[in-house]
Amino acid sequence: MLKLNSSSITRPGENAGLHILVFNCGSSSLSYKVFHSGQSDKIEPLVYGKAHRVGVKGTKASFITYNFDGHTRKDVVPIRTHQEAARLIFEYIKKDNIRIDLVGHRFVHGGNFFARSAFIEPDSLKKLQLCLPLAPIHNPVSLSVIQVSRKSLPDVRQYVAFDSAFHATLPPKAYTYPLPEEIVKKFSYRKYGFHGLSYLDVMGKAAAHLKTPAKKLKMIVCHLGTGGSSVAAIKHGCSIDTSMGYSPLTGLVMSTRCGDIDPMLAIYLMAAYGYRPDYLLDMLEKKSGLIGISGFSSDIRDIIEKKDERQAKRAFDMYVRRLKEYIGSYLAVLRGMDALVFTDDIGVQNWLVREKVCENMAWAGIRLDLKKNLAAESAGIAELGLKKSPVRILSIPNDEERVICAEGLKLVGKI
Amino acid sequence: MILNFYNNSFHIRWQARTAGRIISGKCAFAGDWQAKVMESLGSGGADRIRAIGYFLHHGGEYIKNTVSLITPENFNTVIKCVKFLPEYNDLTCKIAAYWMKRLPKISHVLFCDTAFFARLPYEAKNYAIPCRLQQQDVRRYGRYGLSHLWMSNQVGQCPARPAVKLISVYLGDHTNVAAMNGKNPMATSFGFTPVEGILSANGSGSIDPTIIFYLHAAGMSFKEINEMLSQQSGFAALLGNKAGFQKVFSAAKSRKAMAAREFYCYNVAKWIGSFTAVLGGLDVLAFFSEKPRKFADVISEVCGQLAFLGLKCGKINLINNGGKLSAFSKPSSPVKTYCFQHDKWRIMEESLMALLKKGGLHNEGKKVPCRRGYE
Numbered sequence A: 001m002l003k004l005n006s007s008s009i010t011r012p013g014e015n016a017g018l019h020i021l022v023f024n025c026g027s028s029s030l031s032y033k034v035f036h037s038g039q040s041d042k043i044e045p046l047v048y049g050k051a052h053r054v055g056v057k058g059t060k061a062s063f064i065t066y067n068f069d070g071h072t073r074k075d076v077v078p079i080r081t082h083q084e085a086a087r088l089i090f091e092y093i094k095k096d097n098i099r100i101d102l103v104g105h106r107f108v109h110g111g112n113f114f115a116r117s118a119f120i121e122p123d124s125l126k127k128l129q130l131c132l133p134l135a136p137i138h139n140p141v142s143l144s145v146i147q148v149s150r151k152s153l154p155d156v157r158q159y160v161a162f163d164s165a166f167h168a169t170l171p172p173k174a175y176t177y178p179l180p181e182e183i184v185k186k187f188s189y190r191k192y193g194f195h196g197l198s199y200l201d202v203m204g205k206a207a208a209h210l211k212t213p214a215k216k217l218k219m220i221v222c223h224l225g226t227g228g229s230s231v232a233a234i235k236h237g238c239s240i241d242t243s244m245g246y247s248p249l250t251g252l253v254m255s256t257r258c259g260d261i262d263p264m265l266a267i268y269l270m271a272a273y274g275y276r277p278d279y280l281l282d283m284l285e286k287k288s289g290l291i292g293i294s295g296f297s298s299d300i301r302d303i304i305e306k307k308d309e310r311q312a313k314r315a316f317d318m319y320v321r322r323l324k325e326y327i328g329s330y331l332a333v334l335r336g337m338d339a340l341v342f343t344d345d346i347g348v349q350n351w352l353v354r355e356k357v358c359e360n361m362a363w364a365g366i367r368l369d370l371k372k373n374l375a376a377e378s379a380g381i382a383e384l385g386l387k388k389s390p391v392r393i394l395s396i397p398n399d400e401e402r403v404i405c406a407e408g409l410k411l412v413g414k415i
Numbered sequence B: 001m002i003l004n005f006y007n008n009s010f011h012i013r014w015q016a017r018t019a020g021r022i023i024s025g026k027c028a029f030a031g032d033w034q035a036k037v038m039e040s041l042g043s044g045g046a047d048r049i050r051a052i053g054y055f056l057h058h059g060g061e062y063i064k065n066t067v068s069l070i071t072p073e074n075f076n077t078v079i080k081c082v083k084f085l086p087e088y089n090d091l092t093c094k095i096a097a098y099w100m101k102r103l104p105k106i107s108h109v110l111f112c113d114t115a116f117f118a119r120l121p122y123e124a125k126n127y128a129i130p131c132r133l134q135q136q137d138v139r140r141y142g143r144y145g146l147s148h149l150w151m152s153n154q155v156g157q158c159p160a161r162p163a164v165k166l167i168s169v170y171l172g173d174h175t176n177v178a179a180m181n182g183k184n185p186m187a188t189s190f191g192f193t194p195v196e197g198i199l200s201a202n203g204s205g206s207i208d209p210t211i212i213f214y215l216h217a218a219g220m221s222f223k224e225i226n227e228m229l230s231q232q233s234g235f236a237a238l239l240g241n242k243a244g245f246q247k248v249f250s251a252a253k254s255r256k257a258m259a260a261r262e263f264y265c266y267n268v269a270k271w272i273g274s275f276t277a278v279l280g281g282l283d284v285l286a287f288f289s290e291k292p293r294k295f296a297d298v299i300s301e302v303c304g305q306l307a308f309l310g311l312k313c314g315k316i317n318l319i320n321n322g323g324k325l326s327a328f329s330k331p332s333s334p335v336k337t338y339c340f341q342h343d344k345w346r347i348m349e350e351s352l353m354a355l356l357k358k359g360g361l362h363n364e365g366k367k368v369p370c371r372r373g374y375e
Helices: A082-095 A122-134 A138-152 A165-169 A181-187 A196-210 A263-273 A277-286 A289-294 A300-305 A310-334 A344-349 A351-358 A370-375 A400-411 B033-041 B075-084 B086-102 B115-119 B145-155 B210-217 B222-231 B234-239 B255-279 B292-305 B344-359
Strands: A018-025 A030-037 A043-052 A063-068 A071-075 A102-107 A157-162 A218-224 A229-235 A238-242 A339-343 A392-395 B002-007 B011-018 B021-028 B051-056 B067-069 B107-112 B165-170 B176-181 B184-188 B284-289 B336-341
Touching: A018 A082, A018 A138, A018 A400, A030 A082, A030 A400, A043 A082, A043 A400, A063 A082, A082 A138, A102 A138, A102 A400, A122 A138, A138 A157, A157 A400, A165 A196, A165 A238, A181 B210, A196 A218, A196 A229, A196 A339, A196 A392, A196 A400, A218 A310, A218 A344, A229 A310, A238 A310, A263 A277, A263 B210, A263 B222, A277 B210, A289 A300, A289 A310, A300 A310, A310 A351, A310 B255, A339 A344, A344 A351, A351 A370, A351 A392, B002 B086, B002 B344, B011 B033, B011 B344, B021 B033, B051 B086, B051 B344, B067 B344, B075 B086, B086 B107, B107 B145, B107 B344, B115 B145, B115 B184, B145 B165, B145 B176, B145 B184, B145 B284, B145 B336, B145 B344, B165 B255, B176 B255, B184 B255, B210 B222, B234 B255, B255 B292, B284 B292, B292 B336
Parallel strands: A018 A102, A102 A157, A218 A339, A339 A392, B002 B051, B051 B107, B165 B284, B284 B336
Antiparallel strands: A018 A030, A030 A043, A043 A063, A063 A071, A218 A229, A229 A238, B002 B011, B011 B021, B067 B107, B165 B176, B176 B184
């Protein structure tokens, strides 16, 4: 049973139903929403906002937005950690006296401990602790936000939704690492894949937009975030390959992660140059990718602004090239496709990334309408392809929070 | 007579062609290896040698020409390359040093297997790691450059086109894919080492590198992890034995063998798709192998997977040594496909002859200065 917080004011017109606060930690951002779930099966956002550039070493300041009841505020304040961001969010919510009945958290990697969403209880909390090293950037920040949240709302039930679940449909040829069998079995080494909540959301939206059931579509979805990015090949409603692996380190060039590298390189650097393992892993996770090449920012928007500088241009070119390689690779996996979809912050907001990625791709049936691409609004679904483009090119904003909210409603038996 | 040497970490192989006859030999690098070479060449053999070629597996950042003349002046550079792959390169240098001293008046030629990829574009050559590491020799070197360059010479020329978009695929123990725009290298599936990319007989191919850190934390030493990735993974791991994975393709009956074959074809097709995107399309897809017939099914399956490119293939016709160039794709296919019998000796010989014809230089009897360890 749910415990309702009786001290809060119930606003007119929303006395019935649940208020679900959802936190979504990106590696350098924290999105949040309060959903209202009433008698009908519709869920409406009551409050939404996002902390940007959390802990980013860049040229621009961090800020946080808060939207409630038609009012928007944006505070430019230093936000060094996700915990600081979460505390600000609770301050806003308490100030406006918004009742919260349930809190949902996104968690990137549930390892072998979690096959589905779960309530946060002493037992599951221990398991979450054990998952920390599996996604060293995301899992610890998610857990830190969970701690702040439990402290701020000690009487409210909280749950976690996992990012790895969507890729459970990968076939063995996509998830296998050809390492000795006893090692694979002992440690459960395989490709897990991430950003599953985003893919699930965008796949549904794309199918609805194309007026074709997902079961009949082949698509490549590029989830390009301000922190982590990945690509997925989705065939007939199922993920069949994705660029991240056992951990979120591999695949695309990301803001601070290196993406694909030669595994022997890690051994070589430790053996020949004497790098300590924890130092080296930290470097590949937090000091590589765009910040590693550019040397001045982990944010692709900063890099685009300075792309006349040599290292910035190289960082941009490598980012685009790696993404194109994956699209080509997944075209072979899918044997052609119906739609190419861009999502998440960079995917929907950055026309230049989309333009460069679609350049010279006519061989694959990808023909971008440059004007439409430039003019596309990031708030809704945008068609970006030429009329005669055999592949539909779409920009679709994702709403991971809505998917997390739906998971919570399933847990409490409302869906 | 042209004499070519090819070595691994402890064996030397050689081949010479004289008056249409092929002389070849193999021995361990020990004791009187020189005598064994001389013996195989027959009496007066040394006097008939016009040029000697040496196969350097890894030229690092120093050697940028796939085929080049070694002179007493530049031999030091070759020796500097030993650090990139000590077990192999050291032997190559010792073999070359011996013959340069013994036959100073003839031409000595170096084949460098990584040099072709020294000209990769920045984005292909480097990893997305901090710049200071890129400066410490950490980059994508590639291998099989001599063969891929040869392939581009065979099929990468078309008078009607400024630059042919070519993907060349080697099928064998160390399967790898290279992309070329005309004669310019654009991508290789090998990385810093040949472990990255497609799985090999015993090598893992691309895996999530965080696994290495977890294994190390679980108590495995770097040496053990190194050995695991390069000696106990790949087909050996998938099949559970080292019996030679090429059998998989001729008689894939067991569940494990079928799965391994599927995994292999899947990855080859993925790399080809990936490099098609790098090139912005594909004109020619060329396969080469020492045992192309064993890979016939693989080639058909991979080509089938790429049918979305418009690729239409008929029965594979093999292009043998010196055989007529003929595609096995249908005339209506926008992508031409070829399949070559690979023979590294022949490639070395042809490449060496081409260099000599161009320059005709030799060392004119200059004395090779002695260097410690390579006297």
